[in-house]
Amino acid sequence: MLLLNSYNQDLIWTDTITEGVREILESQPISFKLSVESMDTKNFYSPDYLELLVEKYSLKYGDTTFDAIITSDDNAANFALTYRDKLFNNAPIVFCGVNDLEFSQKVEFSNITGVLEFTDFAGTIEAALSMQPGLEEIFIITDETTTGNISRTLLKELLPGFKGRVAFSWLDNVTMLELKNAVTDLPENSAILLVSFNRDKDGNWFTYTESINHLRSVSTVPIYGMWDFYLGKGSIGGMITSGHRQGMLAAEMAVDIINGVNPSNLPVIIQRSNQYMFDQNELSRFGIDTSNLPDDSIVINAPESIYQRFAFEIWLIGCVFVFMTIVIFVLMANNNAKKRAEIELEELNRYQESLIELRTEELVQRSRELEIANHDLKKLDSLKTAVLNTVSHDLRTPLTSVLGFCKIIDRDFKRHFKPLCEGDENLSVRGDRIQANLDIIEKEGERLTRLVNDFLDLSKIESGDISWNDISLDPKQLLEQSRPVLEGYFSETGVSLTLEVEDRLPQILADPDRLLQVLNNLVGNAAKFTYKGNVKLVATTTEGGWLKVIVQDTGIGIPQEELDNIFNKFYQVSLTTSDTRKVTRGSGMGLAISKRIIEHYGGELKAESEPNHGSSFTFTIPEAG
Numbered sequence: 159m160l161l162l163n164s165y166n167q168d169l170i171w172t173d174t175i176t177e178g179v180r181e182i183l184e185s186q187p188i189s190f191k192l193s194v195e196s197m198d199t200k201n202f203y204s205p206d207y208l209e210l211l212v213e214k215y216s217l218k219y220g221d222t223t224f225d226a227i228i229t230s231d232d233n234a235a236n237f238a239l240t241y242r243d244k245l246f247n248n249a250p251i252v253f254c255g256v257n258d259l260e261f262s263q264k265v266e267f268s269n270i271t272g273v274l275e276f277t278d279f280a281g282t283i284e285a286a287l288s289m290q291p292g293l294e295e296i297f298i299i300t301d302e303t304t305t306g307n308i309s310r311t312l313l314k315e316l317l318p319g320f321k322g323r324v325a326f327s328w329l330d331n332v333t334m335l336e337l338k339n340a341v342t343d344l345p346e347n348s349a350i351l352l353v354s355f356n357r358d359k360d361g362n363w364f365t366y367t368e369s370i371n372h373l374r375s376v377s378t379v380p381i382y383g384m385w386d387f388y389l390g391k392g393s394i395g396g397m398i399t400s401g402h403r404q405g406m407l408a409a410e411m412a413v414d415i416i417n418g419v420n421p422s423n424l425p426v427i428i429q430r431s432n433q434y435m436f437d438q439n440e441l442s443r444f445g446i447d448t449s450n451l452p453d454d455s456i457v458i459n460a461p462e463s464i465y466q467r468f469a470f471e472i473w474l475i476g477c478v479f480v481f482m483t484i485v486i487f488v489l490m491a492n493n494n495a496k497k498r499a500e501i502e503l504e505e506l507n508r509y510q511e512s513l514i515e516l517r518t519e520e521l522v523q524r525s526r527e528l529e530i531a532n533h534d535l536k537k538l539d540s541l542k543t544a545v546l547n548t549v550s551h552d553l554r555t556p557l558t559s560v561l562g563f564c565k566i567i568d569r570d571f572k573r574h575f576k577p578l579c580e581g582d583e584n585l586s587v588r589g590d591r592i593q594a595n596l597d598i599i600e601k602e603g604e605r606l607t608r609l610v611n612d613f614l615d616l617s618k619i620e621s622g623d624i625s626w627n628d629i630s631l632d633p634k635q636l637l638e639q640s641r642p643v644l645e646g647y648f649s650e651t652g653v654s655l656t657l658e659v660e661d662r663l664p665q666i667l668a669d670p671d672r673l674l675q676v677l678n679n680l681v682g683n684a685a686k687f688t689y690k691g692n693v694k695l696v697a698t699t700t701e702g703g704w705l706k707v708i709v710q711d712t713g714i715g716i717p718q719e720e721l722d723n724i725f726n727k728f729y730q731v732s733l734t735t736s737d738t739r740k741v742t743r744g745s746g747m748g749l750a751i752s753k754r755i756i757e758h759y760g761g762e763l764k765a766e767s768e769p770n771h772g773s774s775f776t777f778t779i780p781e782a783g
């Protein structure tokens with residue numbers, strides 16, 4: 159692609175167009191090779207010079223086929239149109255910055271489109287009139303360049319429209335010095351409309367910046383201008399035409415053409431989208447209020463507003479504020495929820511407290527009732543013990559008499575009456591029956607005596623009335639002495655008793671009668687509940703040096719769940735029918751008494767058993783200290 163500029167690159171206008179073109183080309187997905195040529199026709203525009211350019215371009219681009227040519231400003235557009243056959247292989251042309259609005263009417267106009275530059279002089283003059291209410295005269299500055307000439311023609315057409323509102327004077331065909339002298343002395347209610355002044359009467363060349371600098375340094379009135387390159391350099395502003403924008407529009411069209419769009423389908427754009435733009439520095443210099451500017455004006459160099467200056471801080475504070483507000487709302491919501499929960503909790507507490515109070519009252523009441531019941535029970539218990547004591551005592555005396563007389567009767571009957579019955583069968587039978595009955599009375603009497611004794615022992619132990627006649631004794635000796643009594647339990651059974659007594663047993667401090675009571679109970683029970691096998695009494699020493707006695711039988715055993723109960727008063731394990739026949743039930747007090755005796759001496763009585771295999775009762779007693 160070729161960009162053919164009418165003027166030099168150091169002209170801001172040309173530069174901004176080039177920038178616009180490059181911006182569009184660089185944003186494309188494919189890369190374009192762009193050649194840029196500047197014709198410099200503000201300085202040179204003679205036919206000879208143009209011939210020279212033709213030669214130069216033919217030399218440079220004779221072999222090159224351009225896909226499109228973009229031209230900027232009138233001279234380049236005319237040149238390209240004239241020489242495109244010869245120089246540029248008839249490539250399509252996209253022009254911009256063309257002031258000659260009749261350009262598209264030219265005969266050669268084909269395979270070409272572009273942007274016509276509509277310089278809005280009238281809009282700028284209108285702006286000046288509203289900004290300077292007392293404005294009487296406008297001095298128009300132009301030169302003899304193409305732009306200057308075209309602009310002059312256009313202005314001459316539209317100035318009569320302002321007749322009566324403001325006067326116009328031309329400052330053209332002058333040298334820079336003459337111009338500056340003229341500008342220095344302009345009347346107060348006047349303004350300058352700077353069209354262009356790149357070449358003065360003497361042919362001296364000035365860039366846009368140089369020319370505005372010269373004028374700005376001497377002018378006492380505002381300088382209005384229509385191009386962006388004057389703005390910010392000393393021009394107060396006006397209806398501004400943007401070179402950058404035109405470059406962009408032209409480049410977009412060129413890209414479309416390269417992509418296959420026919421130029422005839424891309425209508426010529428008259429760039430009207432100009433913008434009122436003003437420089438705050440110049441507005442301030444002439445005391446012009448921004449409220450007098452046309453609507454939608456852009457003001458450059460305007461003092462930064464507080465928002466512009468502190469935008470970040472304002473946004474930050476705003477965000478913090480919003481965040482805080484949210485936090486406050488959340489906290490408030492939380493607080494409300496908390497308060498509600500507290501109220502509910504309080505109500506619950508009150509309810510629970512009242513419930514507890516109620517329950518406590520009930521409990522106190524129950525406790526009082528229980529205390530009374532306990533007291534009554536204790537009273538009853540001691541009454542029972544007292545009754546038992548008295549009854550047992552009172553029973554023992556007549557029982558002893560009954561047993562005693564029974565024995566005397568039995569002896570007398572055997573000695574004196576039995577011999578009389580011999581020979582009389584009837585009497586013999588009756589005599590035998592009397593003797594058997596006496597035996598029963600004796601046995602039952604003895605049983606009753608044992609029962610009464612057990613009662614008495616238990617109640618004495620429980621009430622603490624029992625007397626312990628403790629002596630230091632050798633368990634081996636005690637066992638040997640009681641062996642015949644213990645063996646006596648087995649005299650009528652087929653079961654044997656074996657005693658395994660260690661030679662050196664620990665000496666103990668105990669009441670021998672009580673200890674014998676325990677042995678009798680355990681061995682007696684073993685005899686009662688063992689029908690075959692044997693019973694073993696083992697006396698040994700524990701690791702801690704205590705006496706340990708085990709009574710082990712091969713009897714009916716005790717169910718596991720009953721083992722703890724057998725030490726309770728009056729407790730008897732229920733027996734099967736086959737067992738019942740053989741056993742004379744006792745009182746259910748033997749083990750309870752034995753346990754209390756052993757525990758009185760600081761020892762322990764335990765039972766282990768396996769039904770149908772046998773039981774083993776073990777007690778320990780500490781060595782005498």
Ligand code: ADP
Nearest residue numbers: 683684687724730731744745746747748749773
């Ligand atoms: P009792 O005078 O009835 O024997 P005990 O207090 O001496 O009272 O024994 C309580 C119960 O424990 C017995 O009735 C019996 O059911 C059970 N019992 C005690 N020793 C044995 C044993 N060696 N074998 C089986 N059962 C036993």
